[in-house]
Amino acid sequence: xxxxxxxxxxxxxxxxxxxxxxxxxxxxxxxxxxxxxxxxxxxxxxxxxxxxxxxxxxxxxxxxxxxxxxxxxxxxxxxxxxxxxxxxxxxxxxxxxxxxxxxxxxxxxxxxxxxxxxxxxxxxxxxxxxxxxxxxxxxxxxxxxxxxxxxxxxxxxxxxxxxxxxxx
Numbered sequence: 001x002x003x004x005x006x007x008x009x010x011x012x013x014x015x016x017x018x019x020x021x022x023x024x025x026x027x028x029x030x031x032x033x034x035x036x037x038x039x040x041x042x043x044x045x046x047x048x049x050x051x052x053x054x055x056x057x058x059x060x061x062x063x064x065x066x067x068x069x070x071x072x073x074x075x076x077x078x079x080x081x082x083x084x085x086x087x088x089x090x091x092x093x094x095x096x097x098x099x100x101x102x103x104x105x106x107x108x109x110x111x112x113x114x115x116x117x118x119x120x121x122x123x124x125x126x127x128x129x130x131x132x133x134x135x136x137x138x139x140x141x142x143x144x145x146x147x148x149x150x151x152x153x154x155x156x157x158x159x160x161x162x163x164x165x166x167x168x
Contacts, residue, residue, distance in 0.1 A: 117150035118142075128155040136160075 026033060087095070120141040130137050132155050139158035144150065156164065 113147050114144075115145050117147045120150040121153050125151060125153050131155060131157040131160055133157075133160040 005090050023071055121144065125142060127140050127142065131140060134157060136157040136159075141158065142153040143161050143163055143164055144153055146152065
């Protein structure tokens with residue numbers, strides 16, 4: 001067993017030396033590497049130019065942004081997607097219910113008392129390591145039962161916090 005660990009240590013040592021040597025080579029030969037990459041990319045582009053054109057013609061929505069990786073940056077992407085994939089009746093009903101529930105808060109300024117309580121709790125009251133209601137350890141936040149006492153908070157996860165406020 002010890003032979004295995006010794007062999008493993010030797011391998012790790014060689015890998016570390018190899019990484020250091022390759023990093024040193026890259027640092028000392030930057031210009032050579034850049035020249036190689038530009039030549040390689042020119043050859044690659046020339047070789048695959050027709051394939052790229054054919055793909056862009058076949059997939060216009062995905063190719064809106066040309067060569068950019070994130071295709072979702074286009075302002076028209078979601079509009080076009082929504083035209084092709086309209087909401088179902090259940091989704092429309094859910095959106096109506098959500099808007100009715102949230103309407104009293106939409107477009108209104110959060111009262112100063114609530115802002116001060118949030119800021120105080122964020123700065124001075126530590127969160128516990130789990131939700132006090134369901135004992136989840138993810139997405140923890142403070143809940144103020146009474147905003148007049150900002151130091152008194154309940155640590156709860158996002159779903160429990162939503163349940164406390166909205167009862168859903």
